[in-house]
Amino acid sequence: MNVSSKYLFTLQLDLSPTLVGVFPDGRRIDVRYTGSVITDATQYAADWRDSYTALNVGDEGDGSTDDLEWSGLTGKVISGADSVLIRSDSVAAFAGRLTIRANDQFLLNTQLTGAVDLLVQPKLKDFKGGVVKDPPVTPPAGTVDTVLGISFEGATSKQGWAEEDLTQEAFFRYQLLLRGTLVAIGQVKFDDRGLPQSAKLDVAVIRAVARS
Amino acid sequence: MTVAKPRRRSLLDKSLLYLFSFDVEADANRQNIGFVPGGVRVNIQARPNLSRVYHVLRDRSIAGTGSPAISGTIEWGGDWLDLRDDDIGFSDVKFAIRTDDDAVIYGTYPVTCYLGSGGQRRLIKAGSDRDKLGTEKEPFDIPLITTPRFTTTSKVYSWLSELQCMGVGRIRVVRNEFRRITYDVYSLS
Numbered sequence: 001m002n003v004s005s006k007y008l009f010t011l012q013l014d015l016s017p018t019l020v021g022v023f024p025d026g027r028r029i030d031v032r033y034t035g036s037v038i039t040d041a042t043q044y045a046a047d048w049r050d051s052y053t054a055l056n057v058g059d060e061g062d063g064s065t066d067d068l069e070w071s072g073l074t075g076k077v078i079s080g081a082d083s084v085l086i087r088s089d090s091v092a093a094f095a096g097r098l099t100i101r102a103n104d105q106f107l108l109n110t111q112l113t114g115a116v117d118l119l120v121q122p123k124l125k126d127f128k129g130g131v132v133k134d135p136p137v138t139p140p141a142g143t144v145d146t147v148l149g150i151s152f153e154g155a156t157s158k159q160g161w162a163e164e165d166l167t168q169e170a171f172f173r174y175q176l177l178l179r180g181t182l183v184a185i186g187q188v189k190f191d192d193r194g195l196p197q198s199a200k201l202d203v204a205v206i207r208a209v210a211r212s
Numbered sequence: 213m214t215v216a217k218p219r220r221r222s223l224l225d226k227s228l229l230y231l232f233s234f235d236v237e238a239d240a241n242r243q244n245i246g247f248v249p250g251g252v253r254v255n256i257q258a259r260p261n262l263s264r265v266y267h268v269l270r271d272r273s274i275a276g277t278g279s280p281a282i283s284g285t286i287e288w289g290g291d292w293l294d295l296r297d298d299d300i301g302f303s304d305v306k307f308a309i310r311t312d313d314d315a316v317i318y319g320t321y322p323v324t325c326y327l328g329s330g331g332q333r334r335l336i337k338a339g340s341d342r343d344k345l346g347t348e349k350e351p352f353d354i355p356l357i358t359t360p361r362f363t364t365t366s367k368v369y370s371w372l373s374e375l376q377c378m379g380v381g382r383i384r385v386v387r388n389e390f391r392r393i394t395y396d397v398y399s400l401s
Binding site for chain 1: 243244245246247248249252253255257287288290292306308316318320333336337338363364365366388
């Protein structure tokens with residue numbers, strides 16, 4: 001399989017965690033999210049300049065998400081919540097829901113899901129007090145590398161009879177977010193209580209072609 | 213030879229034990245994501261610390277069990293609501309209760325509710341206040357029945373983690389705004 005990715009934007013999240021408690025399946029942490037969204041100009045240029053040019057020089061494409069354009073995203077995470085489970089086998093399971101308001105007021109309903117294996121983190125040996133306990137239910141303080149799945153939902157049509165703020169429509173600008181297969185790659189920072197404090201995640205669209 | 217099973221002649225009789233109630237004051241600035249395939253997506257947040265959890269009779273313990281009654285605030289809560297084109301609402305609610313004695317109880321429940329004939333359209337229709345659903349004097353109530361589950365490590369309230377609960381409630385709508393969500397929570401006993 002050939003897999004490639006293209007950078008879309010960076011999600012900078014501030015997390016407000018509350019420890020619910022330690023249960024048989026692990027440590028459950030209530031998290032509320034706020035933060036910001038910005039497309040880094042350098043990364044955007046590196047991933048999109050060539051393909052954008054190709055798209056506009058006679059390549060009509062095949063109608064897949066590969067043909068969708070991307071012009072960046074800037075906005076805020078206006079709300080969000082998660083119930084993070086640091087499992088007793090040292091895997092952190094995320095299932096977050098966030099609402100992003102783009103600067104053009106378009107709202108994106110966002111789901112951030114997946115698991116992060118804390119034991120295979122390359123930086124684990126550098127963590128403060130990084131001895132893994134048995135059962136290892138508390139991640140050591142520091143940052144952990146993270147790859148999560150991310151998906152978006154937004155208005156795909158508009159109705160003139162509806163309330164004014166329901167008349168937004170994705171048009172071309174956000175089609176890639178609504179239709180693409182996306183991942184969020186970055187780091188989550190944990191404090192010395194084992195609670196996640198912040199996350200910086202680069203969101204990318206994945207293109208995968210099966211070998212024939 | 214097969215033996216015919218005897219026909220059941222009784223119901224699986226369960227009775228409801230009242231546990232507590234809660235009122236969620238919804239944030240007036242609901243997040244209208246918009247028209248998505250199949251319906252309209254709306255995200256609603258609870259107004260932090262304005263939403264109360266209480267025993268409706270102000271009892272200090274749960275009748276019959278002696279477990280301590282629950283009193284506190286809803287520290288945060290979110291409702292990810294899908295108002296479907298067939299006038300059925302689906303949502304996924306998550307919230308955290310902070311009790312008056314500082315315990316945290318995490319709650320979650322799914323909701324399926326009927327919005328009434330043409331209810332989806334009426335809830336999101338533009339127009340004057342006269343065209344909108346519910347008034348201050350005559351609010352429009354959407355009935356709700358749910359199956360909440362709670363999780364806590366507080367020793368005082370650990371009994372709640374063991375129960376499959378049932379919630380009977382309503383969403384109060386005034387001029388198309390979700391104002392207050394009220395539930396009575398029971399356990400099946």
